[in-house]
Amino acid sequence: MTTTEEPAASRPKAPTLRDVARLAGVSVATASKALNGRANVHPDTRRRVVEAAERIQFTPNSLAQAILAGQTGTVGLLTNDLEGRFSLPILMGAEDAFGAGQMSIFLCDARDDAIREQYHLRALLGRRVDGLIVVGSNTDPRPSLGRDLPVPVVYAYAPSQDERDCSVIPDNVNAGVLAVEHLVATGRRRIAHISGDVHYSAAQDRALGAATALAAAGLEPLGPVRYGSWTEAWGRAATHRVLDETPDVDALLCASDQIARGALDTLRDRGVHVPEQVAVMGFDNWETMTAGARPQLTSIDMNFEMLGRRAAQRLVEAIGGEAAHGVETMPVRIQVRGSTIPDT
Amino acid sequence: MTTTEEPAASRPKAPTLRDVARLAGVSVATASKALNGRANVHPDTRRRVVEAAERIQFTPNSLAQAILAGQTGTVGLLTNDLEGRFSLPILMGAEDAFGAGQMSIFLCDARDDAIREQYHLRALLGRRVDGLIVVGSNTDPRPSLGRDLPVPVVYAYAPSQDERDCSVIPDNVNAGVLAVEHLVATGRRRIAHISGDVHYSAAQDRALGAATALAAAGLEPLGPVRYGSWTEAWGRAATHRVLDETPDVDALLCASDQIARGALDTLRDRGVHVPEQVAVMGFDNWETMTAGARPQLTSIDMNFEMLGRRAAQRLVEAIGGEAAHGVETMPVRIQVRGSTIPDT
DNA sequence: AAACCTTCCGAAACCCTTTTCGGGACGCTA
DNA sequence: TAGCGTCCCGAAAAGGGTTTCGGAAGGTTT
Structure with missing residues (x-):
């Protein structure tokens, strides 16, 4: 039993630069220079070192490099x-x-x-x-x-x-602006805003942008911003209220794709055609939500x-x-x- | 202006054990032993070292430790x-x-x-x-x-x-078994299976488990396994086909939550009540999909x-x-x- | 007072790689 | 043949933390 005997279960240790140097018959310094393309290494020597490194699948130890470089x-x-x-x-x-x-x-x-x-x-x-x-x-x-x-x-x-x-x-304020501008550009004039949790700055910022763009277009918001939660259930419930209170709505701006999915469901249940009668928009452009919607959901992508x-x-x-x-x-x-x- | 003033742009380097030792007035070896709870350090000395380490927010360099330990x-x-x-x-x-x-x-x-x-x-x-x-x-x-x-x-x-x-x-075969067993336990007998992409082993395994459990319950599958894609759109389309071909279906086993969402939409459109007339199940228990569904979706959680x-x-x-x-x-x-x- | 023991601290080695510097070998010139 | 320059290679140090070993200081015993 020699000292080089390893127990069968032991995994081969990762080879070090020392192993490469020994195999190539050079010093570790030369091996390092050869592998890193530094000058003052004879081409034949370099080739020997590179071959040795490949043979034992040498990978430089980043830890040691890091300790030197400070990075x-x-x-x-x-x-x-x-x-x-x-x-x-x-x-x-x-x-x-x-x-x-x-x-x-x-x-x-x-x-x-x-x-x-x-x-x-x-x-x-x-x-x-x-x-x-x-x-x-x-x-x-x-x-x-x-x-x-x-x-x-x-x-x-x-x-x-x-x-x-x-x-x-992300620019949530401008997100609200872009959304309203798009709805206005498609001829919508009576735009209701269904938002999420009122305590979220994302809800506030998007609402601010939307209000700003509405004012710039010379439009009044249709009813108050309806805050709730970021869920489909809230989107469904809020849409019912909007339809009940302002039946002449022609666009629903929903502060998340999930809310918009809920809105689409309610509109469908009540026989309102999208987008002909009412347009619906979401925020986040979450593919999981937008792709399966009927019709597919226009949304603001936060990039x-x-x-x-x-x-x-x-x-x-x-x-x-x-x-x-x-x-x-x-x-x-x-x-x-x-x-x-x-x-x- | 003292020497502790740092130039505004330069970030303080992370303190080393050497810095701790110098501040405590001991050698690095003693500092190491003191911080690691080794023996042969006088309590007063240990306290001085620990205080010095806390003062300069010393964090041992894991890289150096790793290079020693090999881990x-x-x-x-x-x-x-x-x-x-x-x-x-x-x-x-x-x-x-x-x-x-x-x-x-x-x-x-x-x-x-x-x-x-x-x-x-x-x-x-x-x-x-x-x-x-x-x-x-x-x-x-x-x-x-x-x-x-x-x-x-x-x-x-x-x-x-x-x-x-x-x-x-995950045990996809047993997932199919569990799903069918649940449907059978709730009194369903005419169970159709809408699956995803036929090339996925997940689709095959779930279908295998479902078929096994059906056979064990002495039931025949309702029509072929309908393979398609893992999308809501496929769930909608396949559900139409199932309803057209086998109107007496009483359960839809859908191989993903997305497919199940699509199935629920089609059932709702056609006035089929869930779960009274037809039960619907999904796989994956993806909260995003299950929570917003109407009604909320029973699903197999893959843990x-x-x-x-x-x-x-x-x-x-x-x-x-x-x-x-x-x-x-x-x-x-x-x-x-x-x-x-x-x-x- | 000398010998011995305990307690505690510090020098140095180790891990692995990079880099600097010194030196050996060889060829060329005077 | 001596001297110089060039080309390669290797020794050594650096980087930070841990550990081993040696040794110093102080106290106790004979």
Whole structure:
């Protein structure tokens, strides 16, 4: 029994640069230079080293590289969005923005729990992430992580309450404007607004934008903004009320796709034709909701991928030393479908 | 102006153990022992060190610890599920299973692209993850990552094609059984099955389970299994066909919640009462779909959190040297709502 | 007072990679 | 043949935390 005998169950350790050097018959220094394309290595030597590295499937240990460089090439994504409706597109946008993938992403779900968030924060800082992206579960401003962190932080979707932090959020006000402009452009004049939970800034902002655009078009809102919850059930109930109180409504602006789905259901039940008699719009352009609707749902797309890319971009800048700050709003866009324009 | 003044632009570097030792007036070795609760440190000395560490918010550098220990305390989650319907619950289950969070998770989305997957795999191995969880976009068996990796791999949701790998998947066959048993228990006898894409093993397995349970109950299937796509539109269209061909149907077993939503819409349009005349069931128990349905949708829950926990558990075992392998199916459960049982 | 033990602290090695610097080998020129 | 320049390669240090081992200081015993 020699000391090189390994128990059968043991997994082969990942090969190190030392192993490559030994196999190629050179020093570790030369092996490093050969693999990294540095000068002063004879072509034959380089070839030997590269072949040795491939043979044993050598992968440089990023940890050791990071400890030298002071940069780990990792980013922490701290989310409170359990469903991933916001954080996943943002994750993808970030993956794209960081480029040919030098950056790996730690995803932590704090589940709207401050304790858990602090806990994950400690873990991420211990792993020496180069930066943090914090994604909220809604667009309401959230407490700052603090300003004495050793790494830059970018807040996405939910801005930080601290103006000196860097936040990137969708432009909910303009979302309301775009929606009303579209409805007006299609000839609607009597537009009711069914919103979600009144305490959400997203509801307030969208309503503000809608009111502004209505005024600009010289129109009066049809009844009050009807706040409720972000559910299909509320969309159904509110639509009944709108039809009862203002039967001459010709458009329903719903503050989420789910509410809009509920509105469509009620309209169908009551024999109201969409979009001929009443147009319906949603917000978020959530494909799951819009694709199955009858007719398919026109919606405002919040551009989450772009939001993620921009957040990642700002983070890279901050890591590079450019201290951006303040709240940056990202443009939204409208996706027109059959619920506002008759299918051709 | 004191020396503690920092230039505004420069970010304070993360403090090291060396900084703590200097502040406490001891060596780095003593500081390490004091913070880690080792013996042979005088209580007064320990207290001084701990206070110094807290004062400068010292966080041990996990990279340095990892390079020593040969374990990084990180796991790679390689997913192809763009929406995160499977991978996010699995992520959460894994977070829970790894316990008080010694483990951090790299999330990479390969977007069903083998090149991108290989690329992320290299990056993860370079970062010396202790293990990998691979999540598929559907339950069809997928190619193995290979058996010569330096870390253990657990396949979740989609099993590996290689039997020697370790896979954890939901029990789709039993899901079909449970669904039919529930419908039979509520007095249904003429049960039609509307499924999704015929090429998906999930569709086949659920249909197999349903057929088995029907036979066990001494019932004949009502017409053929109607394969189509996993969409509401298909659910609507297929329901029309079922009603036209077999008007005496008393239950629609739909292979996804989306299909079931479509079925409910068509039944409502044609004045068929649910659940009195026809019961409707879905699969996946996707809250987004089930909650807004009228009536709320009975569905088979695939227990993704449990799946994730089990996968993480198997991975921990494998990291510890216990070589589990083979395909492990996880139990599913039924969530009964108003679409099969009248609301009380 | 000398020898011994306990208690506590610090120097140094270790992990893996990169980079700098010094030196050996070789060819060319005077 | 001596000297110089060029081309390669290897030794060594750096980076941060943990651990082992040696040793210093102080107290106790004979």
